[in-house]
Amino acid sequence: MFEKRYLASRLSASLLLLASVAVAAVSASSYLEMRYPDPDVDRVVPQEGFVHKRLSDYFDGIRDTPADTDVYIQEGAEPGGTVLILGGTHANEPAGVVAAVVLLERTEVRRGRLIIAPYANMMARTHTFPQDAHPQTFHFKTAAGTTRTFRYGSRTTNPVNEWPNPDIYIHPLSGQTMAGVERSNLNRTHPGVADGSITERLAYGFMELIRQEKVDLAVDLHEASPEYPVVDAMVADERGMELAAMVTMELEFEGIPMRLEPSPKNLRGLNHREWGENADVLAMLLETTNPSAGRFRGRTDEALILTGADKAYVKSAGLGRLYVPYESGAKPIADRVARHVTTVQLLADNLEYVREGKGVTLEGLPAYPELSGQGVGAFLSD
C-alpha cells in the first residue's frame, strides 16, 4: 500500500524527517551517556600510598586529548624493581579492567614500585561495538552495599576520535600490513608513533612511561573468547619466557591451569613483542575467558558479562569447539579477576629470580579462593 503514490507528500516527508531527527536525538543521548558518564561510573578508590599521575606527564603529545589517562604509582619502603599493570587496553574485556581496579584498591607495596593504568584506552570506553548489543555498563555490590559501576566498552578507539580507518593498516615500525581497523586497536599500534594517529600516540605514551620509569615487568590484562586458542593464557616474548614459565608452573600447582604462549616474532604491533624490543622490560599479556565477547554467544546482557553463563557455549563445548573447559556452564567474572590478580602476584613474587635486586613484593591482595568465593564486590572499596 505504501507504493500508492498519493500517500507520499511534502507533509509526510516533513513528518518522517522529524521522526528521523527524534530517533537520532534519542540515540545521541544514549551514546553521549557513554562519553560523558556520571562521575560515579568507572570511579576508582586507590589504596593509600598511590600517587596520581597522567600519561601525558610522560608524553606531552596526548595532553588535553581524549587519549590521556590516569596512571597511579606506589613505592614500597624497600628498594626493588618496577611493575606496570595495564587494564582496559581492550575495553570489552571486563575482567582485565576490574582486576586492574582491584589491584589499585587493595595492593600495599612493600618492596619496589607498582604502576597501574586501569583504563589504558579511554577512547575505547566511550562506545560499544556496533551490532554487538552489549550493555553499556555492569555493576558490583560492595561489602557495604554500595554499587560500583563500570563501562563495558569496545576493542578499538571510538570512531569519533579516530575516523576514518584505512582499508589496510601498515604498522609504521615494521611495515607489516593488517586490517584497517587495527589502527584503532591499542594492542596493534605499539610501540607507537610520536606524531601518529591518536591511538598510535597513546601507544607511544605507554612506551615512554616504560622507558622513563625504567619498568622491569609490564603486564597487560586481557580476555579472550572461549573459542579462541589463546585463552586462559600467558603470552611472553623470549626475554620474559623464563619468568612466565616459572609462574605458569606455580599456577598449575595451585590448580589454575594456564597456557604458555610464545609471542610470535613476526606478529608486530602487540605489546608483548614491541615493549621488549624497544625497552629493557619483560612484557607479558594475560588472557582469561570472556564469553560475553565471543562469537558463539546467545543473549548478550549484564548477566552474561558477570556470570559467563551461556547455553550456546554449553552446546559449543559439547561439540568440542572450545579451548577451555566449560562443564560448569559458566565463567564467573570473580574467577577471571582472581586468575589475573593471582598471576600478577606470582609474577611480582618471582621477578627477583630473573632480575636480581629487582624483586617486587605486593601485599594485601586476596588469594584466588577468597576472590573467587566472595566475589569481586567484596574486594572493591565503597
Added chain:
Amino acid sequence: MILTWVYWAITVLVIVLIVRSLYRETSLREQFVAVMVLVPLLLRVLFIK
C-alpha cells in the same frame, strides 16, 4: 586529520542529497527508507557516533 574533514564533507553532502530526495520522492516506502538512512548519518556528522 584532513581525511576526517573530507569524509565529514562527504557525509554532509549525502545528507543534503537524501533530504532533497525525500521531498521529491513519490513513494511513501522510499521516504521511509530515506529517513532510516538519515539517522546514522546525522549522528556521524555531529561527531556523536
